[in-house]
Amino acid sequence: MAVVSEKGAARVNPSVPVPSLPPSERPPPDPAPAPPAGRIHVAAEGFSVFYADVEAVRSVTLAIPQGRVTAIIGPSGCGKSTLLRAINRMNDLIPGCRVSGRLTLDGEDVYGPQIDVTALRQRVGMVFQKPNPFPKSVFDNVAFGPRIHGIRGRSQLEAVVERSLRRAALWGEVQDRLHENALGLSGGQQQRLCIARALAVQPELLLMDEPTSALDPIAASRIEDLIDELRGEYTVIIVTHNMQQAARVSDLTAFMYMGELVEFDATSRLFTSPAQARTQDYITGRFG
Amino acid sequence: MQRGSRELVDRAFTGVGLVSIVLLAAALLTLLGPIVLRGLGAFVFRGTVEHRRVLLEQFGRGDTEEVQRELAAARAAREPVYDMIAAFEREMKQAGPAERRAMGESLDGLKAALRELLGPLPGDPDPPLLRLRFGQTRWDRALVKLQSVLWREQYDYSDPTVMGRKVLVPRADEFRGTALEPLFDRLPAELEAMLRPRWTVYWGFLFDRSRDAHFFGGIWAELLGTVYLTVGAVLFAVPMGVASAIYLVEYAREDSRPVRLLRTCISTLAGVPSIVFGLFGLAFFINTLHVSSSKSVLAGSLTLAILILPLVIRSAEEALRAVPHTYKEASLSLGAGRWRTVATVILPAALPGILTGVVISMGRAAGETAPIIFTAAVSVGQPLALWEVFSRPTPALPWNIYNLCSEHQAVDEIRHVQYGMVLTLVALVLLLNSAAIFIRARISGRLRG
Numbered sequence: 151m152a153v154v155s156e157k158g159a160a161r162v163n164p165s166v167p168v169p170s171l172p173p174s175e176r177p178p179p180d181p182a183p184a185p186p187a188g189r190i191h192v193a194a195e196g197f198s199v200f201y202a203d204v205e206a207v208r209s210v211t212l213a214i215p216q217g218r219v220t221a222i223i224g225p226s227g228c229g230k231s232t233l234l235r236a237i238n239r240m241n242d243l244i245p246g247c248r249v250s251g252r253l254t255l256d257g258e259d260v261y262g263p264q265i266d267v268t269a270l271r272q273r274v275g276m277v278f279q280k281p282n283p284f285p286k287s288v289f290d291n292v293a294f295g296p297r298i299h300g301i302r303g304r305s306q307l308e309a310v311v312e313r314s315l316r317r318a319a320l321w322g323e324v325q326d327r328l329h330e331n332a333l334g335l336s337g338g339q340q341q342r343l344c345i346a347r348a349l350a351v352q353p354e355l356l357l358m359d360e361p362t363s364a365l366d367p368i369a370a371s372r373i374e375d376l377i378d379e380l381r382g383e384y385t386v387i388i389v390t391h392n393m394q395q396a397a398r399v400s401d402l403t404a405f406m407y408m409g410e411l412v413e414f415d416a417t418s419r420l421f422t423s424p425a426q427a428r429t430q431d432y433i434t435g436r437f438g
Numbered sequence: 439m440q441r442g443s444r445e446l447v448d449r450a451f452t453g454v455g456l457v458s459i460v461l462l463a464a465a466l467l468t469l470l471g472p473i474v475l476r477g478l479g480a481f482v483f484r485g486t487v488e489h490r491r492v493l494l495e496q497f498g499r500g501d502t503e504e505v506q507r508e509l510a511a512a513r514a515a516r517e518p519v520y521d522m523i524a525a526f527e528r529e530m531k532q533a534g535p536a537e538r539r540a541m542g543e544s545l546d547g548l549k550a551a552l553r554e555l556l557g558p559l560p561g562d563p564d565p566p567l568l569r570l571r572f573g574q575t576r577w578d579r580a581l582v583k584l585q586s587v588l589w590r591e592q593y594d595y596s597d598p599t600v601m602g603r604k605v606l607v608p609r610a611d612e613f614r615g616t617a618l619e620p621l622f623d624r625l626p627a628e629l630e631a632m633l634r635p636r637w638t639v640y641w642g643f644l645f646d647r648s649r650d651a652h653f654f655g656g657i658w659a660e661l662l663g664t665v666y667l668t669v670g671a672v673l674f675a676v677p678m679g680v681a682s683a684i685y686l687v688e689y690a691r692e693d694s695r696p697v698r699l700l701r702t703c704i705s706t707l708a709g710v711p712s713i714v715f716g717l718f719g720l721a722f723f724i725n726t727l728h729v730s731s732s733k734s735v736l737a738g739s740l741t742l743a744i745l746i747l748p749l750v751i752r753s754a755e756e757a758l759r760a761v762p763h764t765y766k767e768a769s770l771s772l773g774a775g776r777w778r779t780v781a782t783v784i785l786p787a788a789l790p791g792i793l794t795g796v797v798i799s800m801g802r803a804a805g806e807t808a809p810i811i812f813t814a815a816v817s818v819g820q821p822l823a824l825w826e827v828f829s830r831p832t833p834a835l836p837w838n839i840y841n842l843c844s845e846h847q848a849v850d851e852i853r854h855v856q857y858g859m860v861l862t863l864v865a866l867v868l869l870l871n872s873a874a875i876f877i878r879a880r881i882s883g884r885l886r887g
């Protein structure tokens with residue numbers, strides 16, 4: 151029920167404020183970014199994404215620190231995926247999608263004229279909502295990225311595949327079936343395989359769009375453990391529907407609502423003492 | 439609607455569906471039954487000693503001594519017939535001129551019929567045509583020919599109000615009281631000894647060349663020609679078709695005007711009558727591009743390629759569109775370029791669908807007649823070597839079926855060849871279609887894990 155109503159709300163002209171919120175309570179256009187711990191990895195400044203005329207992400211400004219797990223939460227349709235997919239420019243696939251403002255990766259403009267999208271995507275790995283292994287063998291799935299980036303030697307590939315599968319906590323389960331079709335794995339295994347596949351190209355940053363929403367709770371908790379292990383080595387940005395999950399795995403949490411970034415803070419603070427009333431409403435389950 | 443009438447309507451629809459399926463099956467059976475049964479007659483039949491002689495003398499197959507022995511036995515069985523003729527001819531020398539003239543005509547008719555049944559008579563000069571040098575090779579044909587030895591066809595014009603009526607006159611009556619009279623009892627009784635029929639399985643029907651315009655031998659030239667034309671068409675159409683499909687699915691902007699126009703053109707191409715493709719092939723490939731100086735397998739393949747191109751494009755397009763979007767996203771997100779994604783992820787995933795379309799279009803190309811009439815097909819020809827396909831025309835099953843059924847000078851004599859060809863073509867197309875099903879099941883099984 152709530153899902154239906156919020157979707158309906160998201161489709162109406164986004165400039166109209168939500169009826170339940172008086173205009174005075176709208177957040178300031180530029181919410182104060184959380185104090186970033188360490189080097190800034192991804193930074194957005196007044197960054198917007200449009201689908202044709204619809205502004206799905208509205209002037210977001212935030213700075214995501216390196217080596218941390220950052221969660222993006224918010225009701226569905228609020229632009230989480232859109233923002234995430236803007237970082238590795240997957241939105242380029244969608245006709246009529248354009249951006250404004252600035253989005254940088256290590257200080258380099260992601261939408262700059264000299265950017266090489268292929269190289270960018272090598273640096274920014276992505277894990278999707280539904281596990282999407284290729285209909286190839288486990289080995290070929292993991293070796294796919296290294297191969298397209300020019301690694302040819304069998305022993306080299308084997309080393310990369312093993313390292314990535316170990317990193318994704320899957321090696322023990324698949325080492326005897328590396329040459330079997332990946333579609334024969336369970337959903338949770340498939341998702342970890344996708345993580346291994348993303349890790350195999352040695353990205354700095356991992357984008358995860360609701361990576362556990364298609365999995366059962368046990369498989370989901372294994373993914374969460376894995377994210378925990380990746381902390382420090384990789385910057386992880388995870389979109390999630392599930393506030394408990396955000397609270398469990400992330401260091402920082404961004405709350406989005408109707409395309410806007412409402413609040414961005416350390417997870418512990420955002421979930422205990424949110425600065426914005428709308429955040430409070432959302433995390434206490436008053437809507438969404 | 440009332441519940442009762444709703445159920446009635448439901449039941450009526452189920453009934454109509456069932457009936458139409460049963461009708462379809464019946465139609466298929468009545469169509470395929472005779473094709474299969476009569477077509478098999480080209481491969482399995484009661485072959486006479488003449489068949490074995492043809493195989494030995496014309497194709498170098500069979501046991502020489504064995505055949506010689508059989509021939510000697512057959513000749514011994516025929517001897518009395520020839521003796522009777524000789525005796526009759528001696529009788530005639532004594533007869534008066536009027537009788538001699540009258541009987542001479544009857545004798546010539548009888549001799550002609552006997553030649554068709556048993557081959558040249560003793561003392562005949564060597565006939566020019568191959569078909570005249572042998573007796574009947576098939577027992578079923580021999581029985582037909584036996585009737586024309588026993589009965590003479592005659593037309594009765596006595597009633598001026600109707601056209602001449604065919605009547606059969608027993609030849610025995612013409613020779614009553616002569617030395618030839620016993621022949622007409624003897625011949626049916628002794629025919630088996632004279633021709634020695636035996637159940638024969640003749641695979642050579644597929645792999646032998648034809649001799650004397652399909653009187654003897656098989657259909658290798660036609661079969662090979664069809665294979666050349668089909669494979670050639672696929673070689674041209676598949677790369678072009680798959681490339682077009684990739685362009686349409688992965689690169690073209692759906693809504694742009696040129697792309698819409700392109701799509702319309704492809705649909706139109708699919709609806710063009712095949713004879714038009716044939717004329718186009720003649721006008722364009724042969725007369726304009728001069729791919730060969732006249733008809734050739736190459737020109738025919740190109741023409742067939744254009745015919746099946748829309749089919750290939752459409753099936754490939756469908757197969758490409760059916761590839762889950764998530765594969766493409768995964769590949770792109772790993773830093774693969776567009777072309778890389780198509781080549782390593784999308785094409786392999788679409789392969790079963792594409793192959794199915796290709797094999798089905800092969801079936802189509804194999805069976806088309808009109809496009810090759812002007813561009814590739816000849817009625818009589820030898821099997822081509824691979825390098826000859828660029829310059830020479832070829833016989834091919836669909837065209838030669840038509841040709842043998844309508845333009846051959848002895849249509850009735852070679853029914854078995856016509857049916858054999860039809861069966862071969864139908865089997866070829868069915869084989870291709872089952873291959874398509876098999877490939878699809880096999881590869882999509884692999885894709886699903």
Ligand SMILES: Nc1ncnc2c1ncn2[C@@H]1O[C@H](COP(=O)(O)OP(=O)(O)O)[C@@H](O)[C@H]1O
Nearest residue numbers: 160201206225226227228229230231232233244
């Ligand atoms: N391909 C698209 N074309 C047009 N609008 C889209 C497209 N994808 C998403 N949107 C719209 O953009 C908004 C944000 O979508 P999305 O980022 O997927 O939300 P979330 O991931 O938070 O559920 C929604 O209103 C959605 O309808």
Ligand SMILES: [Mg+2]
Nearest residue numbers: 230231232359
């Ligand atoms: Mg989403």
